[in-house]
Amino acid sequence: MLVTSLRGDPKILPISAARQIASGVASRIQQTGDELSFPETDIAALDQYGLLHAPFPMEVGGEGLALGAAACDKLLHILRALGAGSLPLGRLFEGHVNAVALIGLYGTHEQLAALACRRASSALLAVWNTDDPSAPLRLISDGNGWRLMGRKVLCSGAGFIERPLVTARDESGRILMVMPYLRRGERADLSKWTPTGMQASATGSVDLSNLLVTNAELVGDEEDYHRQPAFSGGAWRFAAVHLGAMEALLDLCREHHLSTRRGAEPHQAARLAQGMTALETARLWVERAAFLAEVRNENAQATVAYVNLARLAVERAALDLIELVQRSIGLASFLRPHPVERITRDLATYLRQPAPDRALVAAAEWVLDCEQTIADLWS
Ligand SMILES: Cc1cc2nc3c(=O)[nH]c(=O)nc-3n(C[C@H](O)[C@H](O)[C@H](O)COP(=O)(O)OP(=O)(O)OC[C@H]3O[C@@H](n4cnc5c(N)ncnc54)[C@H](O)[C@@H]3O)c2cc1C
Known part of the structure; x- marks a missing residue:
């Protein structure tokens, strides 16, 4: 198993680790024919070799790969390497980096620090922006916090990701980013994810209705998500x-x-x-x-x-x-x-x-x- 074969080389550089993981995924798919399952083992390998941690800023122990010059240099090679091995794995990692970048730009140090210490399969993050047109995600004030109502569609890692970053509109029309807590296997529906390719990315819909969130789970401010560039x-x-x-x-x-x-x-x-x-x-x-x-x-x-x-x-x-x-x-x-x-x-x-x-x-x-x-x- 790839994770085992890499073990013992903790100093392996992120780009080399990405190349080894990618070539391991490609050969495993070729040998087993399983291109449909969510790539849990490969995500564990990404975590084990620090690739889920590396995008975080240095102040929380990462390598700052999600933003700035390191993104242009190292991240580009990592994304390329993973894309060569498995596009679903590359997509999931890209979503993780996108989430870290957004929290790095607009979130707080506490939010980054809390996410940076997550380990193994729960370390993978994602950004879910696409609304179900019939139930767009809303934030409704509830006591001192908020209640989510609605559904996201085309969510990569649906049913697996525990801390997605989602966009939601509040009662005054502001678009905000929220990171609710989810439990694996709950609220996700993959029945309509029947694509010709990318099946393993588990890009399903997720019903977030009635989840309570606090102000601490809001990321950034109004319209930060759409802020250019x-x-x-x-x-x-x-x-x-x-x-x-x-x-x-x-x-x-x-x-x-x-x-x-x-x-x-x-x-x-x-x-x-x-x-x-x-x-x-x-x-x-x-x-x-x-x-x-x-x-x-x-x-x-x-x-x-x-x-x-x-x-x-x-x-x-x-x-x-x-x-x-x-x-x-x-x-x-x-x-x-x-x-x-x-x-x-x-x-x-x-x-x-x-x-x-x-x-x-x-x-x-x-x-x-x-x-x-x-x-x-x-x-
Ligand atoms: C494998 C995979 C994983 C994904 N994971 C995620 C995820 O984790 N989170 C997430 O938020 N999203 C995710 N997405 C969704 C993705 O971000 C895009 O929203 C989606 O792929 C766009 O699909 P589309 O081709 O239907 O786009 P569309 O934008 O609908 O484009 C289809 C066509 O319609 C045209 N068009 C668009 N708008 C209009 C308009 N108003 N009037 C006329 N023509 C128009 C376009 O130019 C294009 O020709 C994922 C998608 C894929 C394929």
Whole structure:
């Protein structure tokens, strides 16, 4: 078992640990064929090797990977590595980092310290923002605290996550962030989570009605959740997970060419080269987006526009790569248990992110309004 094989090497660096965990997940799925179960063992491994702790700020004993220069540097490689091994695991880890980043930006030291000491499977956090349109989550004042009413949908880790960060509207219309306490296996419904890919992310609905929360469980202030550039700028992180899966796909395509000795045929060679171009395009966008969002971060609107374009450029590159790889390998890439079959399904599903048209138009609007020359937009 992977956790055991890693034990005894506590000084392992986070990026190396992520690579080992990722390669362990990929080979386990290949051997057992189980791509559907929530990856509890792998999350335990993430915790055991400090990867759930590392995103927390240094003042609470973490490595500060969720925000700032360390995010751009180490976190990017970790997200890529996990995406290459398993997109559901990468998605769950990305949600955890998003939660730590939001609490780091808007929460209190006490909240961070309390979450940073959680261990094992209960250490994994998540951000659940998507409301069930028929029962959007509300915060109703109740004595000295609040009562939650409503349901969230598309919640990764539903039934497993014990401290999700959720958005809810209060009676005066303010959108606030809350971290209620949940018990495993309760309130979650996975019956409608029947996707073609990403099944293991357990992205179900959660009914939070009648949960009581205190002021200590509120994070930040009114509208902090949507505050820019963090709200849109954080999209570079899921794009980094997508990038990792793209790298795994192209590795598998090259392996196929080498084992079938078909790679030198001009059409195959051309597709491999086009795949490399798509991959490198995605990598350059993700790295620059991470740099602008986490290191430079001087102009919120410029960062948001860049990251919006980056996530769409990665989406386009990934869709192109899926087609190139499927055409190169042919029918075998649609047959289970070929790993390309699983990765393309997971990637196509995970590429569906909120409001892509709006992201494109918003970036174009910003470019239209800018006074700089195009050459100077992000220089
Ligand atoms: C594996 C997975 C895990 C997820 N986990 C979480 C989670 O933990 N927490 C969470 O909060 N969410 C989660 N989500 C949801 C995710 O954040 C997005 O909300 C969701 O993937 C967007 O799906 P969609 O394609 O239906 O988006 P939509 O935004 O509905 O887009 C669909 C299409 O409609 C267009 N469109 C959007 N709005 C309009 C409009 N008003 N008028 C006209 N056209 C419009 C879009 O441009 C696009 O073409 C997860 C999603 C996936 C795939």
